[in-house]
Amino acid sequence: GQSLEQPSEVTAVEGAIVQINCTYQTSGFYGLSWYQQHDGGAPTFLSYNALDGLEETGRFSSFLSRSDSYGYLLLQELQMKDSASYFCAVRDGTGGFKTIFGAGTRLFVKA
Amino acid sequence: DTGVSQDPRHKITKRGQNVTFRCDPISEHNRLYWYRQTLGQGPEFLTYFQNEAQLEKSRLLSDRFSAERPKGSFSTLEIQRTEQGDSAMYLCASSLGEGNYRREQYFGPGTRLTVT
Numbered sequence: 001g002q003s004l005e006q007p008s009e010v011t012a013v014e015g016a017i018v019q020i021n022c023t024y025q026t027s028g029f030y031g032l033s034w035y036q037q038h039d040g041g042a043p044t045f046l047s048y049n050a051l052d053g054l055e056e057t058g059r060f061s062s063f064l065s066r067s068d069s070y071g072y073l074l075l076q077e078l079q080m081k082d083s084a085s086y087f088c089a090v091r092d093g094t095g096g097f098k099t100i101f102g103a104g105t106r107l108f109v110k111a
Numbered sequence: 112d113t114g115v116s117q118d119p120r121h122k123i124t125k126r127g128q129n130v131t132f133r134c135d136p137i138s139e140h141n142r143l144y145w146y147r148q149t150l151g152q153g154p155e156f157l158t159y160f161q162n163e164a165q166l167e168k169s170r171l172l173s174d175r176f177s178a179e180r181p182k183g184s185f186s187t188l189e190i191q192r193t194e195q196g197d198s199a200m201y202l203c204a205s206s207l208g209e210g211n212y213r214r215e216q217y218f219g220p221g222t223r224l225t226v227t
Contacts, residue, residue: 044113
């Protein structure tokens with residue numbers, strides 16, 4: 001089956017850099033996505049990695065190592081508004097369309 | 112606002128009643144997903160449509176759940192004979208198929224269901 005593991009909580013201070021890790025187990029692989037969700041809000045797409053390496057989008061970067069079944073989301077110059085839950089997600093490896101989300105990492109940014 | 116809308120935003124119902132939720136995706140998106148999310152968890156896949164065809168349904172979904180997407184536009188999710196365990200946020204998401212190599216999904220604000 002498919003599963004994803006990520007830390008449940010991370011705390012960091014404003015202006016710092018934080019890394020949220022995600023390890024996955026899938027029977028096939030179609031890329032790793034990251035979503036952000038603020039309390040009471042809907043998940044919003046942040047990034048996607050299909051190949052190994054780093055993808056940078058402004059203050060956010062995402063990394064993938066397919067050989068290690070591992071990825072991470074890197075948030076730089078943390079702001080209070082970055083306090084949210086972050087989910088990694090993979091598409092079902094059996095060729096279907098099901099998307100599987102991790103349980104999420106809750107990020108607390110302190111002043 | 113992502114452009115995906117859901118109605119109603121909140122629904123309180125008594126156990127045993129039927130409920131129906133509606134999702135209006137971004138108009139040019141041919142893919143539509145339904146998820147369920149409980150507190151402290153990630154979205155849990157329920158079902159997927161490509162245009163009007165329901166191509167996948169979670170095995171976790173009981174026969175009390177049914178979804179439709181007539182004409183490949185809006186979608187409805189119906190829960191029959193609701194149970195307290197159905198209380199959750201029901202999220203709809205849409206995405207573009209061809210050319211969307213990032214496969215990003217755009218989520219609606221969700222319908223929060225409370226079964227009493």
